[in-house]
């Protein structure tokens with residue numbers, strides 16, 4: 001049976017004024033994979049991710065996410081769609097004046113009619129899924145280490161039980177040990193919750209150990225799409241840089 005496609009980018013063109021960032025970018029992300037957006041600095045990885053989650057609009061092409069072309073989606077469709085994915089931005093962005101439990105509970109409070117006691121239970125469960133102990137619930141972001149903050153951010157992105165997760169540079173700013181532990185957590189989440197994960201990363205270890213497939217952006221186009229095994233066979237000197 002063919003694996004369903006969760007995201008398909010077709011001939012995406014993006015420009016900021018005269019500055020063309022993507023000029024005909026196409027790729028597919030399949031259900032259940034951990035997919036990477038790679039490329040040199042300024043190649044347009046984050047912009048592509050922002051286009052998938054409707055924070056930015058491509059100039060032309062199609063960006064089909066969970067069956068909807070997000071470039072032409074109505075406001076109502078867009079609002080519903082946003083509840084079907086979770087996002088963890090590079091700088092975590094936890095609300096500093098709220099406890100960790102309150103941070104995790106925000107989306108549930110806003111988008112569901114679930115009673116408060118159940119939201120609290122569910123939030124504690126999300127914390128446990130990402131490997132944080134219950135005592136963290138009453139703490140504030142400033143009291144947590146970088147790795148714990150990332151985990152709390154991840155717990156928050158899981159609040160509405162999304163089947164799709166977007167992560168922007170998830171291991172940046174973490175020490176090597178925390179970064180590898182976070183990598184393992186991503187794989188565990190995919191294996192246990194069945195989420196599809198899309199991430200921007202520069203991290204060579206993440207690339208080798210976590211990603212099932214990835215694209216490499218360069219010269220405004222997709223220079224490579226496939227697995228690490230496939231990349232190892234490349235003779236292209238520019239692409240080889242992603243192996244070392």
Ligand SMILES: Nc1ncnc2c1ncn2[C@@H]1O[C@H](COP(=O)(O)OP(=O)(O)OP(=O)(O)O)[C@@H](O)[C@H]1O
Pocket residue numbers: 016021039040041042043044045046047048
């Ligand atoms: N809102 C914006 N207005 C103007 N230019 C922008 C905007 N957002 C991004 N750019 C430009 O688009 C290009 C791609 O940026 P983007 O952040 O997507 O690259 P990236 O591959 O994620 O880079 P990095 O790895 O350095 O984070 C850059 O040249 C950037 O300056």
